[in-house]
Amino acid sequence: xxxxxxxxxxxxxxxxxxxxxSVDYKGRPVYRPNSGGWRSAAFIxxxxxxxxxxYYGIGSNLITFLTGPLGQSTxxxxxxxxxxxxxxxxxxxxxxxxxxxxxxRYRTIIVASLIYVLGLGLLTLSAMLPSLxxxxxxxTSASLSCSPxxxxxxxxxxxxxxxxxxxxxxxxxxxxxxxxxxxGNDSKETKAKxxxxxxxYFTMCGGTLVAxxxxxxxxxxxxWALGFGIPCILxxxxxxxxxxxxxxxxxxxxxEEKNAFLxxxxxxxxxxxxxxxxxxxxTSEEEARGTLPDQSSKQFKFLNKALLAPNGSKGYxxxxxxxxxxxxxxxxxxxxxxxxxxxxxxVFAQSATFFTKQGVTMxxxxxxxxxxxxxxxxxxxxxxxxxxxxxxxxxFVPIARWFTGKPxxxxxxxxIGTGIFLSAVSMIIAALVETKRLKTAQEYGLVDMPNVTxxxxxxxxxxxxxxxxxxxxxxxxxxxxxxxxxVPSELRSVGLALYLSxxxxxxxxxxxxxxxxxxxxxxNGHDSWFANNLNKAHLDYFYWLLAGLSAIQLTAFLYFSKxxxxxxxxxx
Numbered sequence: 123x124x125x126x127x128x129x130x131x132x133x134x135x136x137x138x139x140x141x142x143x144s145v146d147y148k149g150r151p152v153y154r155p156n157s158g159g160w161r162s163a164a165f166i167x168x169x170x171x172x173x174x175x176x177y178y179g180i181g182s183n184l185i186t187f188l189t190g191p192l193g194q195s196t197x198x199x200x201x202x203x204x205x206x207x208x209x210x211x212x213x214x215x216x217x218x219x220x221x222x223x224x225x226x227r228y229r230t231i232i233v234a235s236l237i238y239v240l241g242l243g244l245l246t247l248s249a250m251l252p253s254l255x256x257x258x259x260x261x262t263s264a265s266l267s268c269s270p271x272x273x274x275x276x277x278x279x280x281x282x283x284x285x286x287x288x289x290x291x292x293x294x295x296x297x298x299x300x301x302x303x304x305x306g307n308d309s310k311e312t313k314a315k316x317x318x319x320x321x322x323y324f325t326m327c328g329g330t331l332v333a334x335x336x337x338x339x340x341x342x343x344x345x346w347a348l349g350f351g352i353p354c355i356l357x358x359x360x361x362x363x364x365x366x367x368x369x370x371x372x373x374x375x376x377x378e379e380k381n382a383f384l385x386x387x388x389x390x391x392x393x394x395x396x397x398x399x400x401x402x403x404x405t406s407e408e409e410a411r412g413t414l415p416d417q418s419s420k421q422f423k424f425l426n427k428a429l430l431a432p433n434g435s436k437g438y439x440x441x442x443x444x445x446x447x448x449x450x451x452x453x454x455x456x457x458x459x460x461x462x463x464x465x466x467x468x469v470f471a472q473s474a475t476f477f478t479k480q481g482v483t484m485x486x487x488x489x490x491x492x493x494x495x496x497x498x499x500x501x502x503x504x505x506x507x508x509x510x511x512x513x514x515x516x517x518f519v520p521i522a523r524w525f526t527g528k529p530x531x532x533x534x535x536x537x538i539g540t541g542i543f544l545s546a547v548s549m550i551i552a553a554l555v556e557t558k559r560l561k562t563a564q565e566y567g568l569v570d571m572p573n574v575t576x577x578x579x580x581x582x583x584x585x586x587x588x589x590x591x592x593x594x595x596x597x598x599x600x601x602x603x604x605x606x607x608x609v610p611s612e613l614r615s616v617g618l619a620l621y622l623s624x625x626x627x628x629x630x631x632x633x634x635x636x637x638x639x640x641x642x643x644x645x646n647g648h649d650s651w652f653a654n655n656l657n658k659a660h661l662d663y664f665y666w667l668l669a670g671l672s673a674i675q676l677t678a679f680l681y682f683s684k685x686x687x688x689x690x691x692x693x694x
Contacts, residue, residue, distance in 0.1 A: 141153065141154060141157070141158070141305050141372065143374060143375055143611070144157075144158070144302075144305070144372040144373065144374060144375065145372075145373050145375055146369070146371070146372070146373065147228075147368050147369065147371060147373065152372050154305070154308075156370075157370055157371070157372050158302075158303040158304065158305070158311075158370070158371070158372040159303060159304065159311065159314065160314065160318075161370055162300075162303040162367055162370045162371050162372065163300050163303050163304070163318055164367075165363055165364060165366065165367030165370070166296060166299060166300035166303070166364065166367070167300065167321070167322060167325050168360065168363050169231075169296055169360045169361075169363060169364045170296055170297070170300075170322065170325060170326055170329070171325050171326070171328060171329040171360075172329065172356040172357060172359060172360035172363075173238070173289070173292055173293075173296070173329070173357065173360060174326045174329035174330050174333070175329040175330070175332050175333045175337070175353065175356055176238070176242060176333075176353035176354075176356050176357050177210075177285075177289055177333075177353075178329070178330045178333035178334065178337075179333040179337035179338075179349070179350075179352065179353040180242075180245070180282075180285060180350065180353060181203075181206075181207065181210075182333060182334055182337075182338060183337075183338045183341050183342070183349075184202075184203050184206070184282075185203050186341070186342065187249075187341070187346060188202055188203070191249070191270065191346060192270050192274075192275065192278065193270055204629065204630075204633060206282055206283070206286060207626075207629060208626050208629050208630050209283065209286050209626075210285075210286040210289050210290065210626075211622055211623065211625050211626025211627075211629065212290075212622075212623055212626040212627075213286055213287060213289065213290025213291075214289075214290045214291075214293045214294040214618070214619035214622045214623070215290075215616070215619045215620070215622075215623055216290060216291075217230065217234060217290040217291030217292070217293070217294055217295065217619065218294040218295065218298075218613075218616040218617075218618065218619035219616060219619075220291065221291070221294070221295045221298075222613050222614075222616055226373075227295040227296075227298055227299040227302070228299060228368075228371070228373060230291050230295045231291070231292060231295050231296055231299060231364065232361070232364075232365075233291060234287075234288050234289075234290070234291030234292040234295065235288070235292060235357060235360065235361040235364070236288075236361070237284060237287055237288035237291065238285060238288030238289065238292060238357050239288075239354060239357045239358055239361065240284060240288075241281050241282070241283075241284030241285035241286075241287070241288055242281075242285060242350060242351075242353050242354035242357055243354050244277060244280065244281035244284065245278065245281040245282065245285065245350045245354075246347055246350040246351040246354055247277065247281075248274055248277040248278040248281055249278075249345075249346040249347040249349075249350050250347045251271065251273065251274045251277070293618075293619075293622060294616070294618040294619040294622065297322060297602065297606070297618050298606060298614040298617070298618050299371075300318065300322065301315055301318060301319070301606055301614070302372060302373075302374050302614070303371065303372055304318060309529065312529055313529050313530075316519075316529065316530040316603065317515055317519075319599050319602050319603045319606075320511050320514060320515045320595075320599055321511070321515070322599075322602070323507065323511060323594075323595070323598060323599045323602070324507070324508060324511040324512070327504040327507040327508050328504075328508060330504050331501060331504045331505070331508070334500065334501050334504070335501065337349055337352060337353070340352065374611055385446050385449060385450075386446070386449060386450045386453060386610075386613075388442060388446065389442050389446050389447055389449070389450035390450060392442050449610050452608060452609065452610065452689045453609060453610075453613070455608075455686060455687070455689075456605065456608060456609070456617075456620065458678075458682040458686075459535070459538075459604070459679070459682060459683070459686070460620060460623075460624060462675055462678045462679040462682060463538070463542070463597070463601065463624050463675075463679070464624060464627060464628050464631060464675075465628075465668075465671045465672055465674075465675035466541070466542050466545055466597055466624075466628070466672070466675065467624050467625045467627065467628020467629070467631070467632075468628045468631050468632045468635065468668065468671070469545045469546075469548070469549060469668050469672060470545070470590075470594075470625060470628060471625075471628060471629050471632040472552075472632070472665075472668070473500060473503060473587065473590055476652075476661055476664070477499070477500075477552070477583060477586065477587065478499070478500075479656060479661075480555075480556060480559065480583060480656070480661065481494075481499055481580050481583055483559070483563075483572070483575065483576050483656050483657070484559065484575065484576055484578050484579065484580040484582070484583070485575055485576070485577055485578060485579050485580060486575075486580045494580060499580065499583055499584070499587055500587070502584055502587040502588050502591065503587050503588070503590050503591040503594070504591065505588075505591065506587070506588040506589075506590070506591025506592055506595075507591045507592075507594055507595055510591065510592050510595050511595055511599075514595055518531065519531035533688075534600050534603050534604040534607065534608075535600075535604065535683040535686060536683075537596050537597070537599070537600035537603075538596065538597050538600040538601055538604065538679070538683075539676065539679055539680060539683060540596045540597075541593040541594065541595070541596030541597025541598070541600060542593075542597055542672065542675060542676050542679060543676055544589055544592055544593035544596065544597075545589075545590070545593040545597065545672055546669050546672035546673055546676060547589060548585075548586045548589040548590050548593060549586075549665050549666075549668045549669035549672060550665075550666075550669045551585050551586045551589065552586040552665045553662045553665035553666045553669060554662075555582050555583060555585075555586065556661045556662040556665060557662045558578065558582070559576055559578050559582075560657065560660075560662065562576050562577060562578045563576045563657040568657060569657045569658060570655075570657075570658075571657070572654070572655040572656065572657055572658075576657070601621045601624065602618060602621055604621075605617040605618055605620050605621040606618055606621075607689075608688070608689045609689075636652060639651055639652070639664065639667075640652055643660075651663050651664050652664070
């Protein structure tokens, strides 16, 4: 009896169908059993844990280093922290552009990791340099002024922004590359992809907890060089782990010669040109000829112009392809969702600022001689996320799936809207707690005694922190999945960068809002809402304002969500 002696390469296609639009690291077709899925995603998730641990190991305690070894004032240090944080949140837009237009996600991750390691290494070196000494101080007419060595300052800030650049290339690409390991055309892997975003955020918060609990302790109680050096070592290990998974990864391939940025740019350029050429919008005759793909396109008459180009006396002819115009529309549809989530980002910024200031004034004692650091309550946000994500993924989603029949239980926009609602509730709770704190201060005659502890336990703040965490499980994870899923496949890194930019812009808007309210409510002998003496301030008014803005935001979000048309597989 004859025996067929087929090579593994010849046998595989008979047993398993190749995954469309994906190849392995050598450009060969990939097959489901031996590539992608959770096996590949595990390598990438491990990288994210290390990166988040490194990032928050630097950022969460940055103000302490600036006001300590670098000798900056609190105001100057706060400005520098905000500037760095804002830059770190917006740089992913540039990193995603480089990845999606030139290097690809895999190579961008490697380059960004190398920059990250270099920045952390130089940061460690800057912490090892001699800091303030008696010779660095000189007496002025008012006080003793100290300044650190200029070399240390220059090296530190150069290193700090190098870390921001590395994070800018690393952050959007790693998550997009991880989601690329699941085939959206397969029902089983589609469910796994939705679950991936949940567990991605779960592990990311785990890395954040490690940074908050361990690295901050090392920095405050041992030394800064070790506190910066550990994140550097973690990023080296993360890069090695990422490279180890190379043979299992799926790499998306581009279906057209022109990259997505050029295609979409060409659509907008053609639309502008044709808009200027034409004296009126598209006619019903042109619609009847089938120029417009469907009635929903009437919402985008400006972009529909890109489908038509002047052709002398003949009127118009096709300028851009239908798929290119639909691609541009898909990106444009994201704008209202992006805008209506900015208030959520403003609310998100309060947990690390005014919540902490509230905690400073409250009773923080657990036992005699030990008090809770007020900033440590931020851990309850991460803890709530870590505890709730398994509940969401293993209990909520299956139950919702049974009712709705949707693979993810609820839609991405429903998930985001739920989180926005919860964030509004958290602001209401925060306002009520602050009102109680102010009344307690009045009852005990402490209004003019800001340095005396208000006899109200700091545990009253836990509900607003915990609700913040649960809101993040809905909105933050929902935004990640939404901005990944609803852009052309070649622009998915940019999609995730757009999600991150919401919080970068939100951080700047929060600072702007505080500045405006400070000027409007203060002056002429009046205490502003943010007076240094919190017993005379009105953080409760600010929280009520944010709750009102959140309600307006939710109304606008629901309006745009209702008319949003989900993009199910944009041709690229």
